[in-house]
Amino acid sequence: MKYCAIIGCIAVAALLLPDAVMAETHEVKMLNRGAGGAMVYEPDHLTIALGDSVHFVPTQKGHNAASIKEMLPQGATPFLGPLSKEETVRFDVAGRYGIKCTPHYAMGMVMVIDVGETVDPLPQTLPDTIPRRARERFEEILSR
Numbered sequence: 001m002k003y004c005a006i007i008g009c010i011a012v013a014a015l016l017l018p019d020a021v022m023a024e025t026h027e028v029k030m031l032n033r034g035a036g037g038a039m040v041y042e043p044d045h046l047t048i049a050l051g052d053s054v055h056f057v058p059t060q061k062g063h064n065a066a067s068i069k070e071m072l073p074q075g076a077t078p079f080l081g082p083l084s085k086e087e088t089v090r091f092d093v094a095g096r097y098g099i100k101c102t103p104h105y106a107m108g109m110v111m112v113i114d115v116g117e118t119v120d121p122l123p124q125t126l127p128d129t130i131p132r133r134a135r136e137r138f139e140e141i142l143s144r
């Protein structure tokens with residue numbers, strides 16, 4: 001009887017909170033060297049659902065994850081993760097996000113996170129304010 005009541009409560013909670021139950025957390029490693037070269041996120045391109053989170057793991061020290069102001073969907077909150085620490089970011093605004101590692105941005109340590117079903121493509125030419133190596137890696141990621 002007690003057992004059934006507990007199951008009933010869980011079922012009701014699941015019905016009331018479909019987003020919380022379905023939201024996923026995706027893991028991204030921050031590495032000095034990976035399959036894609038030096039100073040990389042692995043994976044460097046994620047497509048996630050609205051409300052999902054990304055857990056950034058400093059597999060090697062000296063990295064972080066931060067939003068790039070020129071590559072942030074309208075209405076999204078900018079973020080700046082701490083160096084060498086784990087960070088979880090929840091994505092509640094749909095669109096295409098450019099992510100950078102603050103110390104290694106000029107070396108091209110960037111990734112793309114697409115949130116939601118409709119993703120606006122990046123402009124054909126990325127802004128000049130984005131360092132050349134980062135721009136090249138964005139182009140390479142998005143050409144796959």
Ligand SMILES: [Cu+2]
Pocket residue numbers: 039062063064101102103104109
């Ligand atoms: Cu880095």
